[in-house]
Amino acid sequence: xxxxxxxxxxxxxxxxxxxxxxxxxxxxxxxxxxxxxxxxxxxxxxxxxxxxxxxxxxxxxxxxxxxxxxxxxxxxxxxxxxxxxxxxxxxxxxxxxxxxxxxxxxxxxxxxxxxxxxxxxxxxxxxxxxxxxxxxxxxxxxxxxxxxxxxxxxxxxxxxxxxxxxxxxxxxxxxxxxxxxxxxxxxxxxxxxxxxxxxxxxxxxxxxxxxxxxxxxxxxxxxxxxxxxxxx
Numbered sequence: 001x002x003x004x005x006x007x008x009x010x011x012x013x014x015x016x017x018x019x020x021x022x023x024x025x026x027x028x029x030x031x032x033x034x035x036x037x038x039x040x041x042x043x044x045x046x047x048x049x050x051x052x053x054x055x056x057x058x059x060x061x062x063x064x065x066x067x068x069x070x071x072x073x074x075x076x077x078x079x080x081x082x083x084x085x086x087x088x089x090x091x092x093x094x095x096x097x098x099x100x101x102x103x104x105x106x107x108x109x110x111x112x113x114x115x116x117x118x119x120x121x122x123x124x125x126x127x128x129x130x131x132x133x134x135x136x137x138x139x140x141x142x143x144x145x146x147x148x149x150x151x152x153x154x155x156x157x158x159x160x161x162x163x164x165x166x167x168x169x170x171x172x173x174x175x176x177x178x179x180x181x182x183x184x185x186x187x188x189x190x191x192x193x194x195x196x197x198x199x200x201x202x203x204x205x206x207x208x209x210x211x212x213x214x215x216x217x218x219x220x221x222x223x224x225x226x227x228x229x230x231x232x
Contacts, residue, residue, distance in 0.1 A: 019048065022082050029085040032095035033106035043106070046113045047085075050120075051078035057120050063188050070123060074116040081109065193218060 026044035035043060054075035061068035088102075089095070194214055201209035211229035215222070 022086060023048065025089045026082065026085045028089050028095065029102075030106055032098050033103045034098075035106060043109065046110065047078055047081045050074060050113050050116055051082060053117065053120050054078060057123055060188055061123070063191065066124075071120060074120060077112070077116065190218070 023044040026047055027040050030043035031040040054071045058068045058071035058075055061071060093102075197214050197217055198209040201207075201213070211225050212222075215225050
């Protein structure tokens with residue numbers, strides 16, 4: 001467990017350092033391109049937020065089995081802006097004499113980021129497990145047809161009496177198979193937690209995790225066992 005926390009802490013520290021360096025490079029490039037004051041600080045925030053939002057939406061679409069070309073495109077656009085600023089400030093570009101084409105790109109970035117953020121915000125999200133409702137099936141019997149009323153007829157010839165019917169052989173009634181419980185979709189955060197517990201159990205014992213064990217550790221009801229097993 002301590003090794004796991006140490007690994008997570010190292011990843012967070014590395015992410016903070018890389019984010020701070022990228023933030024500084026974007027600020028320096030925006031300021032050199034004529035965007036001074038608070039605008040130079042707003043550019044790196046816009047690029048990093050678009051990068052994170054596109055990544056999260058791309059993962060949500062992939063987990064739901066939906067195409068993620070749109071979020072992937074905006075993720076690559078934000079990544080190109082961040083990577084381009086890092087390369088440009090590495091001494092390959094004279095920040096005192098920025099080309100006019102780069103000034104145009106920096107000045108047009110707010111419109112591009114606004115358009116991309118709007119499209120990401122209107123991308124349909126994956127259905128939440130709490131919104132899934134199971135409607136019980138009601139067995140409705142068809143109305144029985146009314147019995148036909150025989151009208152008496154004059155001079156009607158009596159019908160011959162039918163032969164005595166033999167008692168039908170008793171056949172065992174088929175036993176209905178139990179209906180499986182419906183599988184409820186789990187939210188993406190819960191799916192990540194299920195898979196993390198399964199990987200931890202496999203790394204500790206060398207055997208695959210039992211769905212009931214994972215479900216009990218998450219504090220879920222027994223009816224959620226099929227849903228947990230579907231993600232192991």
